[in-house]
Amino acid sequence: MNFGYFDDEKREYVITRPDTPAPWANYLGSPEYGALISNNAGGYSFARSGANGRILRYIFNQFDQPGRYIYLRDNESKDYWSASWQPVGKDLESYKSECHHGTAYTKMLADYSGIHSEVCYYVPLNQTYEVWHLKVTNASACERNLTITGYAEFTNNNNYEQDQVNLQYSQFITSTVFETNRIRHIIHGNLDWVKEGEEVDNKLAISRFFALTGAPVDSYCGDKESFLGRYHGYHNPVGVENGKLSGEMCYNENGCGALAAQMLLKPGETKEIAFLVGMKEHEEAEAICNRYADVAAQCETELKELTGYWHEKLEHFQVHTPSREFDTMINTWNAYNCFMTFIWSRAASFFYCGLRNGYGYRDTVQDIQGVIHLAPEMALEKIRFMLSAQVDNGGGLPLVKFTHNAGHEDTPDDASYVQETGHPAYRADDALWLFPTVYKYIAESGNLAFIDEVIPFANKDEATVYEHLKRALAFSVNHLGPHGLPAGLYADWNDCLRLGKNGESSFVALQFYYAMTILKQFAAYKEDQAYMDYLEEEQKKLGTLINNLCWNEDRFIRGFTEAGEVIGKRTDPEANMWLNPQSWAVISGLATKQQAELSMENVRKRLNTEYGAILMDPPYHLHAFDGALAVIYNPGTKENAGIFSQSQGWLILAEALLGHGDQAFTYFMENAPSAQNDRAEIRKLEPYCYGQFTEGKDSPHFGRSHVHWLTGTASTVMVGCVEGILGMRPDFGGLRIAPSIPADWDQFTIEKDFRGKHLHIVVENPEHVQSGCKALYVNEEKMEDNYIPVEKMTDQTKVRLVMA
Ligand code: GLC
Numbered sequence: 001m002n003f004g005y006f007d008d009e010k011r012e013y014v015i016t017r018p019d020t021p022a023p024w025a026n027y028l029g030s031p032e033y034g035a036l037i038s039n040n041a042g043g044y045s046f047a048r049s050g051a052n053g054r055i056l057r058y059i060f061n062q063f064d065q066p067g068r069y070i071y072l073r074d075n076e077s078k079d080y081w082s083a084s085w086q087p088v089g090k091d092l093e094s095y096k097s098e099c100h101h102g103t104a105y106t107k108m109l110a111d112y113s114g115i116h117s118e119v120c121y122y123v124p125l126n127q128t129y130e131v132w133h134l135k136v137t138n139a140s141a142c143e144r145n146l147t148i149t150g151y152a153e154f155t156n157n158n159n160y161e162q163d164q165v166n167l168q169y170s171q172f173i174t175s176t177v178f179e180t181n182r183i184r185h186i187i188h189g190n191l192d193w194v195k196e197g198e199e200v201d202n203k204l205a206i207s208r209f210f211a212l213t214g215a216p217v218d219s220y221c222g223d224k225e226s227f228l229g230r231y232h233g234y235h236n237p238v239g240v241e242n243g244k245l246s247g248e249m250c251y252n253e254n255g256c257g258a259l260a261a262q263m264l265l266k267p268g269e270t271k272e273i274a275f276l277v278g279m280k281e282h283e284e285a286e287a288i289c290n291r292y293a294d295v296a297a298q299c300e301t302e303l304k305e306l307t308g309y310w311h312e313k314l315e316h317f318q319v320h321t322p323s324r325e326f327d328t329m330i331n332t333w334n335a336y337n338c339f340m341t342f343i344w345s346r347a348a349s350f351f352y353c354g355l356r357n358g359y360g361y362r363d364t365v366q367d368i369q370g371v372i373h374l375a376p377e378m379a380l381e382k383i384r385f386m387l388s389a390q391v392d393n394g395g396g397l398p399l400v401k402f403t404h405n406a407g408h409e410d411t412p413d414d415a416s417y418v419q420e421t422g423h424p425a426y427r428a429d430d431a432l433w434l435f436p437t438v439y440k441y442i443a444e445s446g447n448l449a450f451i452d453e454v455i456p457f458a459n460k461d462e463a464t465v466y467e468h469l470k471r472a473l474a475f476s477v478n479h480l481g482p483h484g485l486p487a488g489l490y491a492d493w494n495d496c497l498r499l500g501k502n503g504e505s506s507f508v509a510l511q512f513y514y515a516m517t518i519l520k521q522f523a524a525y526k527e528d529q530a531y532m533d534y535l536e537e538e539q540k541k542l543g544t545l546i547n548n549l550c551w552n553e554d555r556f557i558r559g560f561t562e563a564g565e566v567i568g569k570r571t572d573p574e575a576n577m578w579l580n581p582q583s584w585a586v587i588s589g590l591a592t593k594q595q596a597e598l599s600m601e602n603v604r605k606r607l608n609t610e611y612g613a614i615l616m617d618p619p620y621h622l623h624a625f626d627g628a629l630a631v632i633y634n635p636g637t638k639e640n641a642g643i644f645s646q647s648q649g650w651l652i653l654a655e656a657l658l659g660h661g662d663q664a665f666t667y668f669m670e671n672a673p674s675a676q677n678d679r680a681e682i683r684k685l686e687p688y689c690y691g692q693f694t695e696g697k698d699s700p701h702f703g704r705s706h707v708h709w710l711t712g713t714a715s716t717v718m719v720g721c722v723e724g725i726l727g728m729r730p731d732f733g734g735l736r737i738a739p740s741i742p743a744d745w746d747q748f749t750i751e752k753d754f755r756g757k758h759l760h761i762v763v764e765n766p767e768h769v770q771s772g773c774k775a776l777y778v779n780e781e782k783m784e785d786n787y788i789p790v791e792k793m794t795d796q797t798k799v800r801l802v803m804a
Helices: 160-165 224-228 238-242 282-290 295-315 324-344 361-369 376-387 415-421 430-445 448-452 465-477 506-525 529-550 580-587 593-607 645-657 661-671 674-683 713-725
Strands: 004-007 012-015 025-030 033-038 045-047 054-056 069-074 080-082 096-101 105-112 115-122 129-138 144-152 174-179 182-187 206-213 219-223 255-265 270-278 317-320 358-360 399-401 454-456 462-464 487-489 500-505 691-694 705-708 728-731 734-737 747-754 757-764 773-778 787-789 796-803
Touching (some): 004 324, 025 115, 033 129, 105 295, 115 295, 144 206, 144 238, 144 270, 174 255, 182 255, 206 255, 206 282, 219 224, 224 238, 224 255, 295 317, 295 324, 324 361, 361 376, 430 448, 430 465, 430 728, 462 465, 593 645, 645 661, 645 691, 661 713, 734 757
Antiparallel strands (some): 004 012, 012 096, 025 033, 033 045, 069 144, 144 255, 174 182, 317 747, 728 734, 773 796
């Protein structure tokens, strides 16, 4: 069953049935002014922090209410409906609607009783307020007299928890006033004399506003109870039923913004108005409203600017393959998902409330990888930032605060850091993610000078990027376990594996091995022979160790417990087969061909399902060791044998690196949101974005997916597809093209910007192979193999690769 379709040209997902199995959301704005909106207008807004800057209220886990509601009322018949299907929820026989989620805007179209409405929600580019631009058209044959009411439910406190649970405080600090065209919602109004820096009990007066432009306000209400009416709900507010708002203002209890306008429409006539929301003081709110004197023109310009901004970013890499599901993800939705995770980290969604006031180290370093091919300059800025959050001992700060002050931060070794962030210790993998990320950035951009750029450490001192990487490696060297493999510490990639100082992680060992391969390239560039020799030697030793300790007949084990017991060996009653060590043995280059073929075959047999491969099998229940925290989850869920979406990206990459194009693509399709568009009743999650995980075969809800949008999956799948399947593998000197595609693809093309040049790439597959290059031509000149040295590239480079 589907609830909509992809409009690839407009880069929109169009929801044609509003009764989706879950709220299907979109991101507007940026965390400076963040807004989430569902296809039924549910969602919230905040300034800077989802937890501490909350403006519009949203009740989590409560069927997607409240939201940015616009009600339309026919003053003749007294019938009313909403511009989004909910909250009024008219019968879908008579109410037709579409929701168009686009790049940083969401449009709702509705047709009901001869009235067509279109509301476009967006945050203007680089602005810190939001716009609900409404067009109403009379599609009937007679004149219509409508009342249009906009409703914004303000939180009583910027802190969302105070708003939700500390009512004995937060209900007694709010008030609203009406000013010309808007409701002003004031928190701590009695402190209006207090200046910034002189807070009373850390509190200051703050204003929010909800304004109407494009039509005069006919009636208004600033009090939630008066607007809704007791024993009414969002679906039938008294204020809307009456066609006139009460004029009541809030003094204590719950404020809101409700503004109504009269709209007389001749047959065929269209009128436009806009509601505006923000956290602004009087003058600024006034200045913002004044921009909308000509609503239609202003909103049109802003929306153009916004789509222009996003589409330009996506244009840097566009692919055309025989698979629409693949193209729509790579060209628009996975790419946009990557930007959202890159920008928003894990800050705010319908599952993350914004309480995490910082960047998870590994999450963010991984997120960067998803945008490198689209916006290397944005990646660079974030890489610098993350390197500046590396401690001088080489480890990453588990949580990098939004207020990060490089050079002056405490570390997990300080009680103050632990108290402030709740992160008690280092993780084994954090800084190891820097290796592929920094490498990919330099290879894409050609910015080799970055290797010598000096960047501070989080706590003290500074060093070149090269030295930062050496320290990252040294961190692992200095945290080895009893067998000589990296200790698992507080966690590795898997937050549910607490292996401590004496337990050891094979995943980290493989990352460590891979890091050495990458660092050798940096050392070669630096002509640092002594260090190259050291790495060569150490990597050999490590490789032998991993092979001796971690290879178990047809699989790589997951590591060792603190007590020295093997995790993930064939004979374990539970969790005897794990996904990540198999894919990472390939990605890291450690696995021999034979090991790779065997273990990946084992993944197909043991872990793969129609929705992707589960993280391990069987789930933990009775045999979890201390530190195997996955046991806290229901079987088939999250790290306890769920289909952890992020790991699918590594699986795609691993199969692609092995030249198994068919299998790589199969893994892509199993878990790709777009490929499940017609199974929406099973997946439940938005068919245009990734979620953290899908319930595995041990769950009665096998195939149901969760925790939308903000997941490392976006970047790993992007890398798996672009670097793996499409085979775009830049290095310091140029671009290697090594596609690994389904044998039945005849050809595909790529439009790619690379180091200031544009590449038109055509890959032909006349012999229907899965991988391999017969010939590569650059501007008609035949290359030696499948590599394009950057010197061969011209402003418009024509590239033709023939597979065989
Ligand atoms: C979540 C975390 C991520 C972790 C993963 C596996 O997605 O955000 O950091 O690697 O779970 O535990």
